[in-house]
Amino acid sequence: xxFSALHSSCVPPEHRFDWWCELISQDxxxxxxxxxxxRDFTAGAGAIGLGVVQVTTLSFPAIRSERTPALxxxxxxxxxxxxxxxxxDMWIAQARNEARMRAGDLGLWNTSRPFDARGLRGADDGxxxxxxxxxxxxxxxxxxxxxxxLLASATATDRGTAAVFARFLRHLVDEAPAMTDQERTRxxxxxxxxxxxxxxxxxxxxDRTPPEARTxxxxxxxxxxxDDNLADPALTPPAVAARHHISVRTLHTLFRARERTVAATIxxxxxxRCRAELEDPALRDTPVHVIGARSGFPSPSAFSRAFAxxxxxxxxxxxxxxxxxxxxxxxxxxxxxxx
Numbered sequence: 363x364x365f366s367a368l369h370s371s372c373v374p375p376e377h378r379f380d381w382w383c384e385l386i387s388q389d390x391x392x393x394x395x396x397x398x399x400x401r402d403f404t405a406g407a408g409a410i411g412l413g414v415v416q417v418t419t420l421s422f423p424a425i426r427s428e429r430t431p432a433l434x435x436x437x438x439x440x441x442x443x444x445x446x447x448x449x450x451d452m453w454i455a456q457a458r459n460e461a462r463m464r465a466g467d468l469g470l471w472n473t474s475r476p477f478d479a480r481g482l483r484g485a486d487d488g489x490x491x492x493x494x495x496x497x498x499x500x501x502x503x504x505x506x507x508x509x510x511x512l513l514a515s516a517t518a519t520d521r522g523t524a525a526v527f528a529r530f531l532r533h534l535v536d537e538a539p540a541m542t543d544q545e546r547t548r549x550x551x552x553x554x555x556x557x558x559x560x561x562x563x564x565x566x567x568x569d570r571t572p573p574e575a576r577t578x579x580x581x582x583x584x585x586x587x588x589d590d591n592l593a594d595p596a597l598t599p600p601a602v603a604a605r606h607h608i609s610v611r612t613l614h615t616l617f618r619a620r621e622r623t624v625a626a627t628i629x630x631x632x633x634x635r636c637r638a639e640l641e642d643p644a645l646r647d648t649p650v651h652v653i654g655a656r657s658g659f660p661s662p663s664a665f666s667r668a669f670a671x672x673x674x675x676x677x678x679x680x681x682x683x684x685x686x687x688x689x690x691x692x693x694x695x696x697x698x699x700x701x
Contacts, residue, residue, distance in 0.1 A: 365538055365546065367408040367419075379403035382422070389418050390443070390494065391473045392433045399423040404489070410538045412550030415557070418494045419535055421449075425490075427479045438474050442497040442509065444557055445469050446519075446531050450490035454479040459514035467516040468524055468560070470509075474499070477514070493531050495557055503570040504561065512564055523563045526582045527556045556582065580606065581616050592632050595658050599624040632657040633672050636665070640681040650677045 368385065370378040379400040385407045386393055397403065408419035445468065452463040456477035463469050471477050481490035499506060519528035534553065538546060559579040562571045587605055591597050602624060603613040617624050639645050639653045654665030654677065669677045 364409065364411040364543070365541070367406065367539065369406040370403055375402045378405070382407065386420075386427075390496075391429060391439055392437050394428045394430060394433065395425055397423060397425040399425075408535075410534065411543075411546060412553055413547040414550040415554045416496045417531070417534065417538075417553065418496070419448075420492045420494065421489050422481055423488060423490070425481045427481075429473065429475075429477050431476055434474060434476065439496070440499050441473050442499060442502065443471050443473065444495040444497055444560075445471070446493040446495075446528055448491035448493055448532070448535075451482040452479065452490060452492070453482055454514045456514040457510055461514050461516040463516045464518075466519050466528065468519055468528060469514070469516050470512045470561075472499070472510065472513055475510075475513070493535055495531070495553060497554075497557055502561070503558065504565060504567055508565055508567065509561065512561070517564065523556075523560045523579065523583065526579070526586045527560045529586060530556055530582070552578075555579065577616070580608075584613070584616065588628055588631060592628070592635060592658050593656050595660050597628055597658060628658075629668070630672075632659065633669060636669065636677065637673065637680070640677055641684045643685060646681075646685060650681070653677070 370382055373381045379397065382403055382405045383393075383395050386395065389407060389409055403423065405422040406420070410417040410419070445463075447463040447465055447467045447469065449465050451465070452469075454461060454463065454469060454471060454477060456471050456475055461469060462482075471479070499509075502509060517524050519525050530553070534549065541549075555575045555578055558571055559575060562568050568576065584602060584606060587602060588597065594601075599610055599613055603610045606613070613624055617627065620627070622630055635657045636653050636659075639648070639657075640650070645653070651662040651665065654662060654669075659665035659668065666676050669675075669680070673680060675683065
């Protein structure tokens with residue numbers, strides 16, 4: 363499956379707005395777009411092919427986007443667009459509903475109905491950003507009339523299934539450029555199942571999702587909870603199980619097919635986080651014992667022993683071997699290409 367990332371800087375300024383509008387028409391749906399920034403439109407669009415599902419990333423200045431009945435008759439991909447607002451404020455109206463989406467919110471709209479959407483205020487650089495998951499209507503396990511209750515609504519992503527889904531999308535967008543086609547294809551079912559699980563939660567329709575999907579979603583929530591609470595020395599299998607209202611035995615059953623037990627997973631992720639921080643030049647001056655403490659190790663000696671057992675050297679020695687003398691960091695945030 364393919365990956366592409368395009369930016370308007372590759373197009374002469376006078377053609378950038380028309381170029382971007384045509385991209386949206388092809389990759390999302392024909393839409394009437396207006397903006398006060400047409401003279402030098404700075405925007406980008408990316409496409410991530412995942413086999414069973416497609417994802418589009420967008421960046422743009424303040425715009426208004428309208429999908430009219432005439433445009434629907436002209437072309438309709440017949441999908442729900444599950445959208446993560448990745449930066450800025452947006453507003454959308456559809457099916458007599460309307461919502462203002464803050465950065466981090468999830469929203470839903472339907473290409474088969476007219477809508478009116480606006481990028482109101484960009485992030486610090488004036489740019490709005492969105493990640494759109496295209497969900498074919500015919501393949502969702504919920505009736506349209508039920509799913510349409512969620513149109514033009516905003517959901518915060520600070521907890522639960524919404525948090526897991528949003529986190530997964532952010533990681534996918536970050537890692538997709540370096541993945542192979544095979545790796546992206548393997549992630550397609552995971553994106554689909556997380557999207558369906560999120561919608562099922564919003565609709566209180568868990569009876570419509572297969573048991574395997576519910577199990578994978580629970581495991582994803584457990585993983586996210588562990589990652590978010592590594593600093594807590596009291597993070598143990600009983601604490602994880604209690605937080606998710608399951609027995610410790612059920613929790614261990616979830617991890618049975620994995621390489622590590624629950625406790626070993628917590629220990630491993632603590633060490634991996636510490637290793638990443640020790641290798642980060644920006645954290646060179648952070649004391650080793652602070653790095654260990656904020657990943658949940660109860661004492662400097664416990665951290666040093668655990669790290670040396672895992673990686674063959676104490677944490678301070680590891681840092682010196684990896685970082686060596688201070689030097690400039692490598693390039694980051696390179697602009698997408700023009701292909």
